Amino acid sequence: MLRDISAFVLPGIMIAIGFSFSNVEQERKKIDPETNYRNYCAGCHGEKMDMFVDRNWKFGNKKEDLFKSVKYGRENEGMPAFGESLTDKEINALADYILDGIKNVDKYTSNNKPVSDVFKTEEIDIKLELVAEGMDIPWGMAFLPRNEMLVTDRNGKFYKVKSDKSLQPITGVPEVLSKGQGGLMDVVLDPDFAKNKLIYLSYSKFKNEGGSILATTAIMRAKLDGDKLNDQKDIFVAAPYSRTQHHYGSRMQFGKDGYLYFSVGERGNEKVNPQEIKGNDLGKVHRIKSDGSIPADNPFVKTTGAEASIYAYGHRNPQGMTIHPETGKIWTNEHGPRGGDEINIEEAGKNYGWPVITYGINYNGKPISNLTSKTGMVQPIHYWIPSIGPSGLAFVKGNKYKNWEGNLLSGSLRFKFLQRSILKGTKVVKEEILFKNIGRVRDVKMAPDGFIYIAVESPGRIYKLVPLN
Template sequence: MRNTSYLLSLLGLALISFESCTGSSSSTSTTDANTVAEVSVKETALTDAQLAKARTNYASYCSGCHGEQMEAFTDRKWKHGNSAENLFAAIKHGYSDEGMPGFDQTFTDDEITGLVAYIQEGIQNVKQYDFSEESKRTEVYTSETLRYRLDTVATGLQVPWGMAFLPNGDMLITDRNGSFYRLPKDTKQLQKIAGTPEVLAQGQGGLLDVELHPDFAKNNTIYLSYSAFKQEDNQTLSTTAVMRARLEGNKLTDKKVIFEAQPWARTRHHYGSRLEFGRDGMLYISVGDRGQHHENAQTIERAPGKVHRIQDDGAIPADNPFANEKGAVATIYTIGNRNIQGMTIHPKTGAIWTNEHGPRGGDEVNIAEKGKNYGWPVISYGINYNGTVLTELTKKEGMEQPLWYWVPSIAPSGMAFVTGNRYKAWEGDLLVGSLRFQFLSKLKMDGNKIVSEEKLLKNIGRVRDVRMAPDGYIYVAVENPGIIYRVVPVE
């Protein structure tokens, strides 16, 4: 059981970690269209006291999705409208299928009205970072043990979600909007690749990760994860899917869907969707709980809220932990995961490491081990988005403890171990991107233990992915706007 002081501390410190509160979804909202008429929200100037309260509420409950400087609002399509009345309704009642909770039990109507005014004013003053190539080439960053600068590798992207590097030095880049690119070595001219799967680019969905077959040099085979969709009973349902294809020049051929997470859902968030080939030759796939954790994460009869393991052609390995259990999804490798958006292989041990989003607090780093249960939502170091207690338990027999967890949440994304000899002082450390706080986390390693954290590239933007490339450099993909950087040590 948690003690009262722990809960109060968590309530005071934790921040939202999920990514899209109001994604441009076509799903049916839980908010009735007449809700907007419930209240008339007028343009109002806030008093100093109201401003302070609204600022505190925004930082505690809203900034995890929309950014401390409201930068995530800048390209919002505003499906549900951006008037004061629209914002009031969204905050009070939410859009649960899209990942936006309602706060009618958290805030009074006056507090919501203050938040609306604060947000509308803040959107007009969003801080714009200087992402120009010249500014990055001239700025030198200093960590505790290394000085470095950034080279701009690619621009013109929206949400660069995944990166992979071809044997000839070219880069493959997925954009969540559905575009797939090749970036030839030593150029900055993105080349669009044809034949990509049709995706549901709404909320957190779209074209997501990319992974090369271990024998790509001989078979030209790649794998793409994405949010697939279908129409059923006049509703649009979606799921996490994986396509295998051959890359022929700038076109995909011999395409085959080799994985779909069942059941399909109306929600538009928590797709998970990282891909990683293990040293056993198997493909590991993360699938989020789709925002339906009580139904999905703790049962082996449903695919969401898990890590899955398949052969390179989609076949099911005979030694998967639940392959012979009646009613089980035979691809399952681990259970009790919320939303894994970072996955990498340890360069020495070959173990599959993951990071996953908690709710308000409780983001985690774990090692994915066969048949293990990682606890969600039975145990957690986080709380519900509206401040209520999610679970009294942080530990339970038969459930794994994280190697590292964050309170408040940082909204972790891509991850990679530092290898090679370009970053001697960082060698062996684990890099994790932060969407929430817009930095690159460097976790100092001692064997399989994480001993400390250093925050790099503060305010760089929402760090979506980080990879070690064959050329020995670290590459970082950033949203808002979509740019890919190379981290270059400075003598």
């Protein structure tokens, strides 16, 4: 599920997604706009309409503007049309409900916020220690020596968080298309960073072609020299470019083999991109060397016409990626549509099925596929209905967090919490919701100091999880 697509009438958001995998025809019988908002809109605009706060209107702020956006959609922004799912009467009532709701900004932004920075969990009490603030959408984190860290802000800014919690801007970052879901996204350090000072940034690269702005996912390598980047070089640029402004993927992870793994979303064109491996990098997990060259054992190196960087395909929009501390396998989580967010273990050359198989339905309630499994396509090890909007992924390591070692942590953009998944082998046997309503959790990382860090939006902050017992 997409939590922050540029859509509807405001940049960076989208009307879509509901709570349940229910029959849309039954829902249509309910003209109540509150019900329709909850079922179709809350996933991206927030249950309390909080995603309308501090946004600039993009397609007009009058009732007729909302009506057009809902009925006809904004395809390039990632928003489907709801004209076949909702009647004109329902859309008009929904527009009135939204316009009335956003007049009460304070009401919708203050409700249900945590009143304390100490949270009880099933195993331990945890204090959220504020590490940094003053960002917009902190997208990725990487940890430096001397108790410092790097943080990307999706608006295109890049920071070094100093030990005194101040933000030091870093120059030399790539120019990004900071629209929709695009911008400056993940950051990782080279495995030999202590010697070479190399870092990697994923971002939305763009160009003007025929009067249209086209964008794609790119990976830049650069040398960190104090507060600036030098020797910048794009080592990967996904093909093809797209007019859409969502589903960039963009998570990165170095494997135990020393190669760089990263995700590229299908850019909203599920009918073509995720299942096509020839001349198409979208809807895939890729694997390259640190200089951008291709490992000789990549699965499609010898497949005529195929993109040699592809490691796995059939993905929608993976925004979480981590490495299993024991097996070395690459794990991902990804947004489904309305339902069907997934956790997957990436295997060389495998097809993960999107959109041929899925546990979700379309945002407007229409089926995407009647299949949830098919021979030759990999099943997720876990899926969520309703969607939680997963972003960021990390295994808990070490003994700082009682009984958490080996657990899997996923950020939730949809519900604004951290999800703890307890595993038995590769099966999720239990889950716990942590830090409910803390904010849209964009990233989660285990740091070299043995602590867990999370990056949240609304407002943009970095927290350190400090166990108290």
